Amino acid sequence: MTDAIAVRGLVKTFGRTRALDGLDLHVRTGEVHGFLGPNGAGKSTTIRVLLGLLRADAGEARLLGGDPWGDAVALHRRVAHVPADVTLWPQLTGGETIDLLGRLRGGVDPRRRDALVERFELDPRVRARAYSTGNRKKVALVAALAADVDLLLLDEPTSGLDPLMGAVFQEVVREAAADGRTVLLSSHVLAEVEALADRVTIIRRGRAVSTGTLEDLRGLTRTTVVAGVADVAGARRALTALEGVHHLAADDAHVTLAVDAPALGAVLAALAAHGVRSVVAHPPTLEDVFLRQYGDELAGLGVGDR
């Protein structure tokens, strides 16, 4: 099966700012792909290139097998987009906006539209100028999710939504994935990406810094282990000698440490040898993975190493 999105060496500059600097991104057909990076890393720029709104300066981008710039109109029949900042026509109501966008797309299933309006608890009779940020977002979500498309490009789709609506959103995306649609999910809500995404790409300053399944990425990051042991001093000596053990600390009955994935086996063996009574291990969250990629920037901000 081909990739729904295949981006290689993408470069886009605005004046002297290099927004994309040789970006690679591969999204397989049918997967939910998390797209992470701090503000200004180039996520929105990438999505705008994929939508044919911006023309790349160099590199290659394919969307559903087509050229996002040259075949924009044909591709857009198969793609729906939720932008990070939603601006609407102030004088149209939410319902009018959703129907207009659906009509320009060539028609939308009214039952699907109504079901989504209900699930997101959107009042479609309010004029867009009177909507809050969250409600404008709901209009864009309903319009995009009601469309019968192969690929959803979602740029911070839950920013501005309350947690309840965030849960509704997750449910709807799971349904879309179950229908075989591909989703590119750019988000700052890492728990949401962790819950939904099959694979993740983390970008920084316009380049992909890591990509893979959550398992792959977790493997790159340390597990935190808190163990109750009978021989604290002995365990401590044994662990100090191991490669891949960090931040080792001990109190009367416990040792606490962070361990790189390859050293996990040796650590467990060492703990077993010193009379382990309890073990609590925290696998790295996506947040740990993400923050590790930005460790030097965090250090610059005076935030400790994870």
Added chain:
Amino acid sequence: MTTAAVRPGPAPGRGVTTPHGPLAGTGRLLRLALRTDRWTTAVWAVAVAGLTHASVVALAELYRAPEQQAARAELIAAPAATALAGPGHGLDDYTLGAMTANELGLWVMVPVAIMGVLAVSRHLRAPEEDGRLEILRSQPVGRAAPVVAGLLAAATGVLVVGAVLLAALLTTDLDPGGSVLLVASVVAVALVLASATAVVAQLTTHARTSDALGMALLGLAFLLRAVGDVRGPRSTSVWTWASPFGWSQATAPYTLDRWWPLLASVAAVVVDVLVAAVLVRRRDLGTGLLPERPGPARGRVAGLVGLAWRSRRTAVLSWGTGVVVTGALIGVLAAAVVDFVDGDADLAAILGEPDDAVAAVLALYVVVLAVAAAAYVATAVGAARADETSGRAAGLLVLPVPRVRWLGAHVGLAAVAATAMMLLAGLLMGAGAAVTLHDAGQVGRLAGAAAVTVPGVLVVLGVATALLGLLPRATGAVWAYVAYVGTVGLFGELLPDGADALSPFTHLPALPAAPMDWPPVLAVTAVAVLLVAAGLAGVRRRDVDG
């Protein structure tokens, strides 16, 4: 995403005392507003002062001899000319000063007043609509501070333009005392209309509605003084005194040099500011006094043209009404021109037969209407650009919608609307003239004259579209072209030879005074089509902003 270079901002001020009271923070808000406005104000100041200075110099050059001045006075005393000039103080000794105050004064007042109105909506409504005010209000900023700072910023802008204008006038041969009074009158009418806009701005939540209400007040004030000056020369009509333009023109700089009419302006500003302050206290942040009503849950907006119409309906109807009503009024005034020329043998000698004089005056007015339609098409393309920068256009272009269709909807609607308003204005102008002159032939003649200017309007549309397609950030520069075309249309005879070559109306036959001539009409149409095509081609090739 910011692409602008980041410069370090000023460090927080020392010795900051904790502000309190309703006006707390006004000073800082004012500085912020003035900083945002500095380029806009500079452009207005240079444009207004530069055009005024050039016109005064040209008038001085052209009308040196007393006989020439007297002939000019005769011309300008014609009702149709009076409607677009002033109350006619000093016509019996039509010196350069009298000419400047009577003919140029109004055309300095109108742009400065527009600037004041737009500045007030920009500072009072736009920040509240997009949430900036909420950020400011959560700072130690008093309830009245944003309004006061906004009004002061608008007033400062007007005063700066006034100061630059005065400096320009002082370099001419005009009497300095009269120049000070003229500039004070210009500033006065701008402040009255700006403060009145602050009142109507409280009725609505939206900056665009507030702009429209302010401009409607300005149009009404203009109309009142036009009717008043035609009915009662030398500021003797009640209608004149109902308009802030009337007060400012009643000062009669360089002739009577009286300051007292400006007391009415000062009183009006005080009342407006007090009323606005009361209204601000009565409403909540982010709301207008007029309530929001729920709309339809289902949409019937059909496609891009339907969307363009829904978004631009109010603008099309208000510009259209303005152009058509003005056309009808001018038609009705045609008889007065005939009477006027008939009654004066000298003038008839200058202008020829009354029929020709009417035709010459009407030909000028048709161009004035066409310039108004050109201003409308500039707003239409400006709206397309605003759709783009706000991100609304991107919301459409991620659908299976070709870019050319998106921009084409805006441009097409503008072309159709401008054509319709010109034809309708021409028909009603013709109908008015036909009734008052007892000459049914005027209907076809004036409708035709209006129709012939349409290609000129479309050239302005083409310039705006080409800018949007090729130099999108300079889309606003089309207003400089509109100002140029307007100046050439009104004062073309005063400008140096060749200075009018870039205006399409220079090349179109001046119907009904001149005979129909197809080649220039077709050539101007071709230029318009090429410009629009260049713009549409440009927008397909470039990045979409926003």
